[in-house]
Amino acid sequence: MSKEKTTSKAQASKSKLKIIPLGGLEQIGMNITVFEYEDSIIVVDCGMAFPTEDMYGIDCVIPDTTYLRNNLDKVKGFVITHGHEDHIGALPYVLRDINVPIYATRLTMGIIENKLTEHGMMETTERHVVKFGQTVNLGAFRVEFIKTNHSIVDAAALAIYSPVGIVVHTGDFKVDYTPVFGDAIDLQRFAELGRKGVLALLCDSTNAERPGYTPSEKTVGQTFDILFQEHKDTRLIIATFASNVDRVQQIINSAYKFGRKVVIEGRSMVQIINIAQELGCISIPENTLIDIDELKNYPEEKTVIITTGSQGESMAALSRMAESQHRKIRIGPGDTVIFSSNPIPGNEKAVTNIINLLLMKGADVISSDVHASGHPCQEEIKLIYTLVQPKYSVPVHGEFKHLTAHRKIAKMLGYDDDHIFILQSGDVLSLDENSASVTGRVQVGDIMVDGLGVGDVGNVVLRDRQHLAEDGVVFVSFVLDQYMGDLVAGPELTSRGFVYMKEADDMMVEAQAQARDTIEADLGKGISDWTRLKSDVRDALSDYFWKKTKRRPMIITTIMEA
Numbered sequence: 001m002s003k004e005k006t007t008s009k010a011q012a013s014k015s016k017l018k019i020i021p022l023g024g025l026e027q028i029g030m031n032i033t034v035f036e037y038e039d040s041i042i043v044v045d046c047g048m049a050f051p052t053e054d055m056y057g058i059d060c061v062i063p064d065t066t067y068l069r070n071n072l073d074k075v076k077g078f079v080i081t082h083g084h085e086d087h088i089g090a091l092p093y094v095l096r097d098i099n100v101p102i103y104a105t106r107l108t109m110g111i112i113e114n115k116l117t118e119h120g121m122m123e124t125t126e127r128h129v130v131k132f133g134q135t136v137n138l139g140a141f142r143v144e145f146i147k148t149n150h151s152i153v154d155a156a157a158l159a160i161y162s163p164v165g166i167v168v169h170t171g172d173f174k175v176d177y178t179p180v181f182g183d184a185i186d187l188q189r190f191a192e193l194g195r196k197g198v199l200a201l202l203c204d205s206t207n208a209e210r211p212g213y214t215p216s217e218k219t220v221g222q223t224f225d226i227l228f229q230e231h232k233d234t235r236l237i238i239a240t241f242a243s244n245v246d247r248v249q250q251i252i253n254s255a256y257k258f259g260r261k262v263v264i265e266g267r268s269m270v271q272i273i274n275i276a277q278e279l280g281c282i283s284i285p286e287n288t289l290i291d292i293d294e295l296k297n298y299p300e301e302k303t304v305i306i307t308t309g310s311q312g313e314s315m316a317a318l319s320r321m322a323e324s325q326h327r328k329i330r331i332g333p334g335d336t337v338i339f340s341s342n343p344i345p346g347n348e349k350a351v352t353n354i355i356n357l358l359l360m361k362g363a364d365v366i367s368s369d370v371h372a373s374g375h376p377c378q379e380e381i382k383l384i385y386t387l388v389q390p391k392y393s394v395p396v397h398g399e400f401k402h403l404t405a406h407r408k409i410a411k412m413l414g415y416d417d418d419h420i421f422i423l424q425s426g427d428v429l430s431l432d433e434n435s436a437s438v439t440g441r442v443q444v445g446d447i448m449v450d451g452l453g454v455g456d457v458g459n460v461v462l463r464d465r466q467h468l469a470e471d472g473v474v475f476v477s478f479v480l481d482q483y484m485g486d487l488v489a490g491p492e493l494t495s496r497g498f499v500y501m502k503e504a505d506d507m508m509v510e511a512q513a514q515a516r517d518t519i520e521a522d523l524g525k526g527i528s529d530w531t532r533l534k535s536d537v538r539d540a541l542s543d544y545f546w547k548k549t550k551r552r553p554m555i556i557t558t559i560m561e562a
Contacts, residue, residue: 017165030047040140045079046063046088062447076139077136102125103138106281142161149175149179153182155171166198173204200390203396209405213379214376214380224253236304239338244341260304261303392431472497473553474495474498522536
C-alpha cells in the first residue's frame, strides 16, 4: 500500500461523528440537532418555542443558527420527524439564511408547505416527500425514515447511517398498538437495527418521569363517547392542539355517532385539517362538517365546536370566546367546554385563567382525563432500548428533570455513567466506534420573533418592556429659547401606567416643580448640552418618585426649541 493511501486511511480513522443540539434540551420546544461528519452536516428538526411570561410582545422564539450559517457549505438538508410547531416552527425564518432541501413525510411536508406559502417561500425552497422505509443520501450520511406513533399523523423516527456507525433518533413518539390512523409503530425495524449494532440512541424524554405505558390514542375516543352521552343536552366546545389530527378524528367520530354537526374553529386548525383531508389522513362523514355561520340553523345541543386554544394562547379562538371577543360564538350556561390536552409546562397559569373566565360565564368545564399523551412513559422507553441496544444513551426532548429521569432508566438497564450523555444545547458530542465525549461548545441562544422583526428584540428591549409593564412611564417636555437658552415653557408631565393623574395631582405638581428647579439650576450653571439636561431631569425625577412611591417609572424627556 502506498504511503499516500496509508495517510488517507489514518486520517479517516481519526474523524468522529459530532452531535450538536442547538436547542430542545433543558426546555420544552425549539428542537433542532446537528449531525456532522467531516464536510457533511444534516439537521434534524427546526422548531420554535412559545415565549415565556416575561417576553412581553414576543410572538415566538427560534434557535440561534449561527453555527449553521458559519458552516453553510457543509449543510446538506433539514430532516424533519413530524409536523408539530416545536419541530418545524422555525423553518420559515431559518431557511432565509440556510436555504437547503427539506425531507419529510407527507403530512409533515403538507404543514410545512402551508407555512412556506404564508411566507412566500414555496418557489425558493427545495422539498422532498419521503415514505416510511425509504432512505435518502445526504453527503456522508444516509437517513432512513421509520414509522412511529405520536399525537400527529406521519411521525417518524430516524436511523442515521454515518461512517462511524448508526444513530437512532426517535423523534417524539409513543408505542401505540391501536392507532387511530395508519399502522402501529414499526418495532420490528428497531429490532433489526439493534441486531446490526447501534452506536447511539437519542430518545424522547418528555414522559420519562411517568411509570408504566402511555395509553393508546383510541382510549380518548371511548372517553369522548361517554362525555357525549353524559352531556347530550348541552353544546360541546372541545379545545385541543391544532395539529392533533387523530384527536379531531375521534371527536368527529363521536359527533357523527350522536347526531351532532361539527364546526372547526381556529385558523391553524382549519388549515391543518384541510391538508389532512387532501392527503387522506382524516375521514369526515358527509354532511357532518358545517360552516360557523350555519350554527344558527341547528339546536345548540346538536352541535360540537372543535377549537384551538387548549394552551390558553391569548389570540386563539377559545381565548377570544372566553373574553367575549369572538365575533360569532358566545359562551354561556348551556355550554360544556372540554380541554383535550395537558398544559405544556409554563402554560398552566394561562390555561387556568381561561378556565376561570369560562366558569364565570356559567359554562361547565372539563379539564382532566380527556387526553392521551403522545410521548413514551418509562416502560416504552425501556422497550426501545431493549430493541435498539445502543452503545451510548443520549436523552433528548425535555427539561433537565426529564433528562435526569431518562438517565435513571438507562442506568436501570445497565448503562454506566460513561455511556450516558445528558447534553446542554450547544454541547458538541464527538463519538466513534470506540469512544464518546463532549469536546466543546458552539454558539446557541434564543432569537425572538416580534411581528416582522426577527432578532431585533434583544435583552435590552425586553428589559425596557418589563420596566414599562411594572412601573409605567412619565413623559417630560419643555421648551428652550434657541438663542438665549432660557426656559420658555414647561416642563409638562404626562403619566402612563404609573399613577392615575387625578388621584396624584399633588405629587405630580411637586414633580413638575422638581423638574423645573433642576432645569433652571442647570441653565444657571451655563449647561447647554441637551443630553446632560435630560439626564439631570431624569435622575431628579427618578429619585423623587422613588421616595414617594417606591417605584421607578421610565422617564422620557423631550426638549423643543422656540
